[in-house]
Amino acid sequence: LTPNAVGAGGRAGALSPAPITEDLQKIDVNPPKGTRDFPPEDMRLRNWLFYHFREVSRLFGFEEVDFPVLESEALYIRKAGEEIRDQLYCFEDRGNRRVALRPELTPSLARLVIQKGKSLSLPLKWFAVGQCWRYERMTRGRRREHYQWNMDIIGVPEVTAEAELISSIVTFFKRLGITASDVGFKVSSRKVLQEVLRHYSIPEALFGKVCIIIDKIEKIPVDDIKSELKSAGVSEEAIEQLLQVLSIKSLTKLEEILGDAGEAVADLKQLFSLAEKFGYSEWIQFDASIVRGLAYYTGIVFEGFDRGGKLRAICGGGRYDRLLSTFGGDDIPASGFGFGDAVIVELLKEKGLLPELSLQVENIVCALDPGLQGAAATVATILRGKGQSVDLVLENKPLKWVFKRAARINANRLILVGDSEWQRGMVGVKILSSGEQHEIKLDELE
Numbered sequence: 001l002t003p004n005a006v007g008a009g010g011r012a013g014a015l016s017p018a019p020i021t022e023d024l025q026k027i028d029v030n031p032p033k034g035t036r037d038f039p040p041e042d043m044r045l046r047n048w049l050f051y052h053f054r055e056v057s058r059l060f061g062f063e064e065v066d067f068p069v070l071e072s073e074a075l076y077i078r079k080a081g082e083e084i085r086d087q088l089y090c091f092e093d094r095g096n097r098r099v100a101l102r103p104e105l106t107p108s109l110a111r112l113v114i115q116k117g118k119s120l121s122l123p124l125k126w127f128a129v130g131q132c133w134r135y136e137r138m139t140r141g142r143r144r145e146h147y148q149w150n151m152d153i154i155g156v157p158e159v160t161a162e163a164e165l166i167s168s169i170v171t172f173f174k175r176l177g178i179t180a181s182d183v184g185f186k187v188s189s190r191k192v193l194q195e196v197l198r199h200y201s202i203p204e205a206l207f208g209k210v211c212i213i214i215d216k217i218e219k220i221p222v223d224d225i226k227s228e229l230k231s232a233g234v235s236e237e238a239i240e241q242l243l244q245v246l247s248i249k250s251l252t253k254l255e256e257i258l259g260d261a262g263e264a265v266a267d268l269k270q271l272f273s274l275a276e277k278f279g280y281s282e283w284i285q286f287d288a289s290i291v292r293g294l295a296y297y298t299g300i301v302f303e304g305f306d307r308g309g310k311l312r313a314i315c316g317g318g319r320y321d322r323l324l325s326t327f328g329g330d331d332i333p334a335s336g337f338g339f340g341d342a343v344i345v346e347l348l349k350e351k352g353l354l355p356e357l358s359l360q361v362e363n364i365v366c367a368l369d370p371g372l373q374g375a376a377a378t379v380a381t382i383l384r385g386k387g388q389s390v391d392l393v394l395e396n397k398p399l400k401w402v403f404k405r406a407a408r409i410n411a412n413r414l415i416l417v418g419d420s421e422w423q424r425g426m427v428g429v430k431i432l433s434s435g436e437q438h439e440i441k442l443d444e445l446e
């Protein structure tokens with residue numbers, strides 16, 4: 001490329017790479033604002049966390065799926081005023097298509113289910129672990145990306161799906177040493193809101209928007225909630241009733257208000273009964289104020305919270321029976337959750353539950369002189385062929401350096417390839433924990 005050349009798009013700008021200038025100035029070696037690098041020690045923790053995500057998914061019989069990080073912006077354009085829309089990391093690509101970095105995984109899952117259509121046999125139990133993005137003004141210094149573990153059950157209308165999903169998260173917490181004293185789940189149903197709105201003949205079309213406004217109940221003053229509801233077209237009487245219902249924390253009280261004929265109370269009663277059978281009753285509590293911030297939920301909603309009250313929601317999910325039809329597909333009942341990789345790490349740190357994860361290599365192999373580098377490569381290959389990890393010393397280094405590196409990588413054994421031993425088909429082995437050393441025939445090495 002000649003100096004000051006520009007990318008294929010002609011003029012330099014958002015759609016084309018910046019021009020290459022003569023003086024290659026020092027680049028910023030930090031990752032873009034709001035994003036993270038994962039150097040080895042952080043990557044070990046991430047892999048450990050994802051291992052448990054995947055192990056729990058396997059225990060529950062779920063299959064892994066994945067989708068592009070880049071999706072059509074249309075997947076996320078919902079009119080309910082969600083934060084996720086306001087923070088969409090979207091742009092126009094060189095083909096003038098409106099695209100976005102996915103802010104969540106559920107719409108991609110819905111898209112794939114519709115795409116696969118009748119070839120799929122229901123129910124589907126799919127999980128994914130994927131990076132999700134938002135473009136938030138860095139004023140709050142919050143992250144712009146995180147990894148989410150999602151589990152979704154497609155094709156089960158019963159509350160057994162939500163009970164199973166919550167059980168999977170409880171299983172995950174228990175594997176990490178987190179107990180019901182550390183975290184809980186606030187559970188409700190959007191059918192509670194639906195029944196109140198219907199009672200006041202509030203149009204169904206307002207349902208999503210009302211939910212998004214009410215989801216802010218802990219974040220903005222109640223007067224702002226009231227004025228937003230009023231501007232959305234909800235009557236003052238309905239607003240008062242809504243706020244009264246949202247303060248209910250007991251199913252019995254809810255039944256007194258709504259009666260026992262509606263689906264909301266029936267669903268919640270079934271969920272709490274199933275929770276007992278799954279053995280996680282102590283983990284869940286009814287809280288009518290839980291609505292979650294995504295417009296497409298239609299039934300049970302839940303969120304994991306830390307009982308210390310210091311952290312943001314750990315995870316959240318619920319039933320979304322009509323998401324597929326908003327994409328033009330047939331409606332298939334569905335339920336799922338998202339679990340981010342950041343808040344859980346803050347919780348583990350706070351509880352002293354972060355695992356000790358260090359690099360572990362079984363062998364370090366070193367030639368005792370440059371002429372034996374090939375022999376050392378042969379030894380390394382034999383060990384690797386037997387499934388043993390080997391750090392092969394690739395340069396002519398003094399033994400002091402080799403021992404230091406062996407300690408840093410936590411090697412169990414030092415294999416020394418020396419001339420006299422090699423001539424006799426042997427290598428030297430030093431067990432680094434005990435210091436014990438011996439010679440061994442190459443073909444007996446394992």
Ligand SMILES: OCc1cccc(Br)n1
Pocket residue numbers: 103104132133134143144145146340
């Ligand atoms: O939890 C909402 C969300 C979505 C995408 C990226 C990040 Br960070 N957070």
